[in-house]
Amino acid sequence: MGVRIAMVAGEASSDLLASHLIQALKRHLPDAEFFGIGGPKMQAMGFKALWPAEKLSVHGYVDALKNYRELSGIRRTLLKQLLADPPSAFIGVDAPDFSLWLEKRLKDRGIPAIHFVSPSIWAWRRGRLKGIARSVSHMLCLFPFEPELYKTAGVPVSYVGHPLADVFPLDPDRASAREMLQIPDGVPVFAFLPGSRQSEVRNLADTYIATAANLHERHPEARFLVPLTTRETRLLFEQALARHAHLNLPIRILFGHAVDAMTAADVVLVASGTATLEAALLKRPMVITYRIGKWSYRLMRRMAYLPWVGLPNVLAGREVVPELLQDAATPQALADALDSWLTDKEKAAELVRTFTEMHQTLRQDTAARAAAAILPYLRGASR
The missing domain is CATH 3.40.50.2000 (Glycogen Phosphorylase B;)
Incomplete structure (x- = not known):
């Protein structure tokens, strides 16, 4: 069985980020299968969406509460599927409130759980750090000041730069x-x-x-x-x-x-x-x-x-x-x-x-650096 990577991305920005990551991973693993929750840009890269990304696109506490039952049901169904047929790795792209819950349960069962885009614990809710440490196998950070926070908590971490810095020209016209x-x-x-x-x-x-x-x-x-x-x-x-x-x-x-x-x-x-x-x-x-x-x-x-x-x-x-x-x-x-x-x-x-x-x-070529950090977790997955 080949490499199978489960992913969750819930916003348009996450869909774009995840699509670039899929493309970068496919350079090393052309036959890898990607599936889970994602948007049209991920699907254009061959991603199999079991649910569309828009299901996770809630704004604010009121919206989240209104959709809690449906989101909770989707998350539990996805977890059940992943535990029944374990992927080589799971990658949660942003959407921390949804993905970290999944990541902890998958990590506890020996499935590598990678989180791409650190929650803003440097701004507030730093108390979440202990829970994140229990949930993730590896954290991928967009900003250079973030890794130190995770290192002190014993979380494997990589700085991968910000994707916008790759896209925007150094000298705008x-x-x-x-x-x-x-x-x-x-x-x-x-x-x-x-x-x-x-x-x-x-x-x-x-x-x-x-x-x-x-x-x-x-x-x-x-x-x-x-x-x-x-x-x-x-x-x-x-x-x-x-x-x-x-x-x-x-x-x-x-x-x-x-x-x-x-x-x-x-x-x-x-x-x-x-x-x-x-x-x-x-x-x-x-x-x-x-x-x-x-x-x-x-x-x-x-x-x-x-x-x-x-x-x-x-x-x-x-x-x-x-x-x-x-x-x-x-x-x-x-x-x-x-x-x-x-x-x-x-x-x-x-x-x-x-x-x-x-x-x-x-400007670090974010997708390539993220892929390089993820690949070690996939070694030996193809058999």
């Missing part, structure tokens, strides 16, 4: 992005990214528009790009714009095209999350902001281990870009911080150098 978006040369451009979730856009839209109004007074020729990922978030922002229609601002909503908008921009205003890393890889000066419910924010700050929420600051180990959160995120303060990047060319140039070094550290 701003001129082409501006040409594509039909933006004239010499015009100041601000990209505003209020987030991908409806709650984020609802909390930030009015503040972003007021910030744009403040900047427009200072730079009447400036353009504002607002990329949004769904019809729902686009509608929410359009409703906010309608409330401020009297301002007559040059705000252009884009359906997607976040990377194009950031590449074309002089400065980016971004809600915390992966978009902050994208902005850093695109070498864009930025201001990070976030606003959530008062009690949720207090709880988050109490649980946090680090003084920063934005990945650029976490990776640098210091504040290289401003973070204006909650009550500090006033239109005046945000406009001042954004304008500072536009006017202080020396500071902006230094940031580009910092982000270039960061990019080179993260």
Whole structure:
């Protein structure tokens, strides 16, 4: 029997990451079989999806609770199948709440359990580390500061870099992005990214528009790009714009095209999350902001281990870009911080150098390194 690898990936980003890993593993194991829970990109690589990845795509606690019975049933059914016909190894790609439960039970039965993408234990919930140590045979980390945490807990670990760093060019082509978006040369451009979730856009839209109004007074020729990922978030922002229609601002909503908008921009205003890393890889000066419910924010700050929420600051180990959160995120303060990047060319140039070094550290050919870490667990599996 040949090598059989079970995998679980639940989000679009995980589907992409897992598809690259399958491709890298197939270079060494062309006849390997891949199956489990996955999306269309994995299936395009020959992955057999017993359930589609979208089954795991829940957002927030309420959504998770609503779908708990179905998800729990899928997980138990998959476990039963894997124990009845053990794979050579199991790889959980992100989705820690779903996959770590499976990994522990498979590891206990002698099946190598590899987890790809460390949960954010460095930010909060570090108490999970003991449970993770019991669950995984090997952890694959995207960020260079993560392995040390696992080494101290006795978890075999590999740093594999971040896949976005492999995809994004070291020197982004701003001129082409501006040409594509039909933006004239010499015009100041601000990209505003209020987030991908409806709650984020609802909390930030009015503040972003007021910030744009403040900047427009200072730079009447400036353009504002607002990329949004769904019809729902686009509608929410359009409703906010309608409330401020009297301002007559040059705000252009884009359906997607976040990377194009950031590449074309002089400065980016971004809600915390992966978009902050994208902005850093695109070498864009930025201001990070976030606003959530008062009690949720207090709880988050109490649980946090680090003084920063934005990945650029976490990776640098210091504040290289401003973070204006909650009550500090006033239109005046945000406009001042954004304008500072536009006017202080020396500071902006230094940031580009910092982000270039960061990019080179993260660019590790992630799929190939991940495959190299997994292959030792598959030796002798083919028979």
